Amino acid sequence: MTPESLRPYLAASAIIDFDTPDVAAAARRLAEGAASEADVARACFEFVRDEIRHSMDFQMNPVTCKASDVLRHRTGYCYAKSHLLAALLRANGIPAGLCYQRLSVGDSGAPYCLHGLNAVYLKDVGWYRIDARGNKPGVDARFAPPVEQLAFATRARAERMLPEVWAEPLPVVVDALARHATWDAVLANLPDVQLLD
Numbered sequence: 001m002t003p004e005s006l007r008p009y010l011a012a013s014a015i016i017d018f019d020t021p022d023v024a025a026a027a028r029r030l031a032e033g034a035a036s037e038a039d040v041a042r043a044c045f046e047f048v049r050d051e052i053r054h055s056m057d058f059q060m061n062p063v064t065c066k067a068s069d070v071l072r073h074r075t076g077y078c079y080a081k082s083h084l085l086a087a088l089l090r091a092n093g094i095p096a097g098l099c100y101q102r103l104s105v106g107d108s109g110a111p112y113c114l115h116g117l118n119a120v121y122l123k124d125v126g127w128y129r130i131d132a133r134g135n136k137p138g139v140d141a142r143f144a145p146p147v148e149q150l151a152f153a154t155r156a157r158a159e160r161m162l163p164e165v166w167a168e169p170l171p172v173v174v175d176a177l178a179r180h181a182t183w184d185a186v187l188a189n190l191p192d193v194q195l196l197d
Contacts (some may be wrong), residue, residue, distance in 0.1 A: 006121060008167035009095035015083050018091035020068040023084075027091030037094060039118050042143045043131075044088040048081050048132040049141065055080075055183040057136060063186055065177040077186060078133040079116035079173045085132050086118055094123035097165035099129055100173075101154060105190065108156055111137055113190035114173060115152060119165040127165055160195060 012019040018027060030047055034040040043132040045094065053060055057121040060075040067087035082098055089096035101115040103187040116145045122145055131141040131150040156163055176191040 006095040008166075009097050009121065010090050010093065010116070011167065012087075012183065013168060015042050015066055015174065016087045017066050018087035018089060022071055023068050023087050026071055027088045030088060031092050038122060038124075038145065040046075040090060040128065041094055041122065044085060044092070044094075045130050045132050045143045048085040048088070049134055051091055052076060052081050052084060052132075052134070054078065054134040056187055057134060059183055063180055063183060065174060065179055072117050077177065077183075078093050078112075078114070078131075079191075080177060081134070082116040082118045083130050083169060086131070089118075089120055095129075095168055097121075098169055099165055100154060100162045100170065101150075102150055102158070102160045102162065102193065102195065103154065104159060105158060110158075110193070112158060113192050114170070116169075117175065158195065162193075179193075 005190045026135045030043040031040045034147055035188045055075050062073055064073055064076040064080045067084040070080045070084040086096040097119045099117050101121050102112050103115050105111045105113050119127045119129045122128050125145045128145050129148045133151050141151040172191040176189060180186045180189055
């Protein structure tokens with residue numbers, strides 16, 4: 001039985017739309033032959049990390065947001081990829097949420113932006129953060145619970161791993177993806193939040 005506190009992390013929504021036929025079918029395919037919940041989570045993670053192209057890395061349009069659109073077009077920014085990963089995990093009955101880091105857009109200092117990733121709830125581990133943005137030189141994110149191996153480390157004081165696990169994407173993220181029609185327009189207007197300290 002699922003604890004009440006995890007129910008929001010198993011729900012379908014307008015963005016995490018695993019109730020659409022394509023997403024549900026992809027989730028079933030990824031779970032085939034898996035021996036454990038962790039194996040299902042790993043398969044979903046590696047699919048999104050390796051098979052869905054990061055919009056900026058590949059300079060790809062269209063800009064996607066909903067999980068079903070990310071799957072259909074096989075591209076998305078980190079935020080959109082996290083929406084698809086949450087959908088695939090939830091479709092398989094594994095609680096999944098959305099997490100964010102605040103990072104420097106350049107090498108250090110302002111401006112800053114949010115980076116989107118996920119947390120998955122594994123029975124033997126609890127909440128475990130995973131980052132399916134896509135590997136490239138200098139980025140080597142992996143699924144290796146209980147050790148978190150994310151794409152980016154926070155370095156400067158203004159950079160931060162936000163501690164929350166959200167059931168739904170932050171409105172500022174959805175707005176950035178909805179308002180801009182091309183990958184380069186999103187890149188020029190990456191979402192950010194102000195930290196209190």
